[in-house]
Amino acid sequence: MIDAKAxxxxxxxxxxxxxxxESWSEEDQASLDAWxxxxxxxxxxxxxAEDGWKRTELLGALRxxxxxxxxxxxxxxxxxxxxxxxAAIVAITGAVAAxxxxxxxxxxxxxxxxxxxEHKTLxxxxxxxxxxxxxTVLRASKRKVVLMKGEAYFxxxxxxxxxxxxxASGHRIVDLGTKFVVKSAPNRVEVALxxxxxxxxxxxxxxxxxxxxxxxxVAIATANSISVTKKTAPALAKELAWRHGNxxxxxxxxxxxxxxxxxxxxxxxVISDPKVARLTIVGTFPANDEEAxxxxxxxxxxxxxxxxxxxxxxxx
Amino acid sequence: xxxxPETSRERDDLRPPGAATVxxxxxxxxxxxxxxxxxxxxxxxxxxWRRAEDIADMRQDIYLRLFEAAKREIxxxxxxxxxxxxxxxxxxxxxxxxxxxIEGVADLESIAVATPEPGPDRRAIARDxxxxxxxxxxxxxxxxxEAIVLRQVEGLTRKEIAQRMGISEKTVNRHLCDAxxxxxxxxxxxxxxx
Numbered sequence: 001m002i003d004a005k006a007x008x009x010x011x012x013x014x015x016x017x018x019x020x021x022e023s024w025s026e027e028d029q030a031s032l033d034a035w036x037x038x039x040x041x042x043x044x045x046x047x048x049a050e051d052g053w054k055r056t057e058l059l060g061a062l063r064x065x066x067x068x069x070x071x072x073x074x075x076x077x078x079x080x081x082x083x084x085x086x087a088a089i090v091a092i093t094g095a096v097a098a099x100x101x102x103x104x105x106x107x108x109x110x111x112x113x114x115x116x117x118e119h120k121t122l123x124x125x126x127x128x129x130x131x132x133x134x135x136t137v138l139r140a141s142k143r144k145v146v147l148m149k150g151e152a153y154f155x156x157x158x159x160x161x162x163x164x165x166x167x168a169s170g171h172r173i174v175d176l177g178t179k180f181v182v183k184s185a186p187n188r189v190e191v192a193l194x195x196x197x198x199x200x201x202x203x204x205x206x207x208x209x210x211x212x213x214x215x216x217x218v219a220i221a222t223a224n225s226i227s228v229t230k231k232t233a234p235a236l237a238k239e240l241a242w243r244h245g246n247x248x249x250x251x252x253x254x255x256x257x258x259x260x261x262x263x264x265x266x267x268x269x270v271i272s273d274p275k276v277a278r279l280t281i282v283g284t285f286p287a288n289d290e291e292a293x294x295x296x297x298x299x300x301x302x303x304x305x306x307x308x309x310x311x312x313x314x315x316x
Numbered sequence: 317x318x319x320x321p322e323t324s325r326e327r328d329d330l331r332p333p334g335a336a337t338v339x340x341x342x343x344x345x346x347x348x349x350x351x352x353x354x355x356x357x358x359x360x361x362x363x364x365w366r367r368a369e370d371i372a373d374m375r376q377d378i379y380l381r382l383f384e385a386a387k388r389e390i391x392x393x394x395x396x397x398x399x400x401x402x403x404x405x406x407x408x409x410x411x412x413x414x415x416x417x418i419e420g421v422a423d424l425e426s427i428a429v430a431t432p433e434p435g436p437d438r439r440a441i442a443r444d445x446x447x448x449x450x451x452x453x454x455x456x457x458x459x460x461x462e463a464i465v466l467r468q469v470e471g472l473t474r475k476e477i478a479q480r481m482g483i484s485e486k487t488v489n490r491h492l493c494d495a496x497x498x499x500x501x502x503x504x505x506x507x508x509x510x
Contacts, residue, residue: 002376003373004372004375004376005372006372006502007376008359008372008497009497010491012493012497012500013493015496016489016492016496017489020472020473020474020488020492021465021487022474040380040383040384044346044375044379044380044383047343047346047347048350048351048379049348049496049500050366050501051351052499052500052503053496055449056449056453056464056496056499057468097414110470111470111472111476112470112471112472113471113472113476114471116412137473210432224466234414237494275485295344295348298348299348299352299435305505
């Protein structure tokens with residue numbers, strides 16, 4: 001008989017390694033597969049440990065959202081896309097912002113990261129939200145974000161007295177009540193304005209050139225110049241499609257959750273029982289993974305889900 | 317990145333036809349049907365078996381037997397089947413150790429009563445689970461808790477956690493493993509009671 005404690009400890013090591021290692025190679029996967037194939041004890045312990053790990057992620061989703069929602073208790077927390085009072089949206093693809101790498105994080109400053117294939121949404125205390133694309137690292141503090149690597153979509157709650165600044169690859173983007181997109185490659189930042197207005201300052205302290213952008217404008221800032229061209233709305237929309245990777249719910253009614261998934265999926269979820277529709281849910285789900293939300297409905301609420309005329313009907 | 321899906325597809329091809337799907341079904345069943353019953357199962361075992369250090373092995377035995385049975389046919393509903401298996405394992409143990417389980421017998425008779433089906437309000441249960449998880453987190457040793465919070469709540473990488481905590485990545489790894497082991501052990505304790 002295999003010692004259950006020892007098997008659990010080994011399963012946990014696998015999970016932690018797989019989830020936190022900077023890279024997970026084919027060889028790593030092969031070793032894990034070999035271990036899992038050794039015995040059913042190993043397999044079951046791994047499933048159990050993996051489930052435990054996922055549950056702590058749920059706690060994370062809950063906690064990281066609480067502080068923001070508490071600031072404004074009467075505001076219903078909702079999916080970012082629905083919030084109307086938002087002033088600006090920025091998306092940035094960036095190389096490492098080398099100037100800021102050496103900075104020591106301040107107590108109020110947090111580093112967030114996504115691994116390859118991961119999307120994550122951050123809610124800031126001021127009501128702004130940041131969606132991080134795959135393989136991204138950024139530091140966020142009050143009204144300031146340093147994009148160190150990757151790509152992020154910013155939805156900034158505008159405050160004229162406290163402009164929101166985004167730093168990337170040695171340049172600065174200042175929100176002026178806007179929706180805009182920023183991309184950067186080494187020594188080069190591309191800013192495309194979706195709606196409203198924003199200013200791009202070359203150089204992180206605004207000492208260099210500046211360009212004020214209108215919707216559809218695309219600014220390319222290099223070390224010593226800024227040029228402005230135009231892009232069509234569909235072209236911009238396509239570049240931002242990754243944003244729909246994840247849906248984040250914080251005490252959102254299941255009916256609204258279904259509506260949100262239905263925006264992104266051909267197979268629609270139907271909930272006709274109002275009692276079921278009022279159940280609330282917390283968590284982050286891939287927008288294209290209806291299976292995940294259906295499983296949650298099954299597991300957490302004990303609901304039934306069945307296929308019917310190409311729709312998924314959730315009921316008690 | 318491009319070759320990753322290719323390779324995993326090749327790996328799938330090596331399996332007998334349908335095997336992957338069966339395994340996925342078994343996993344989905346185990347995670348969504350069996351694991352949520354773990355707390356009830358552990359309570360049952362703890363109230364019927366005095367030696368706490370045996371319980372983890374007994375749970376493993378029970379899951380194993382359940383899994384073997386599920387490979388032939390996934391039992392439905394899971395709960396009564398799980399507790400029947402648990403009862404048989406207990407009886408085996410009593411016999412092997414020549415224990416006359418005076419209280420145990422009574423408890424075995426009342427299994428059905430002791431483990432009622434969950435009521436209709438699963439939402440309360442889900443909330444309990446979150447509260448339970450939070451209190452479990454609060455009871456971790458401080459360094460373990462810090463590591464797991466930085467990872468799962470703040471989303472820091474292992475390297476960043478190491479920098480923040482002023483320790484090596486290897487030590488971060490150990491804290492994360494310790495935290496997960498403790499959380500898994502606490503998963504079956506009631507209402508956050510130690």
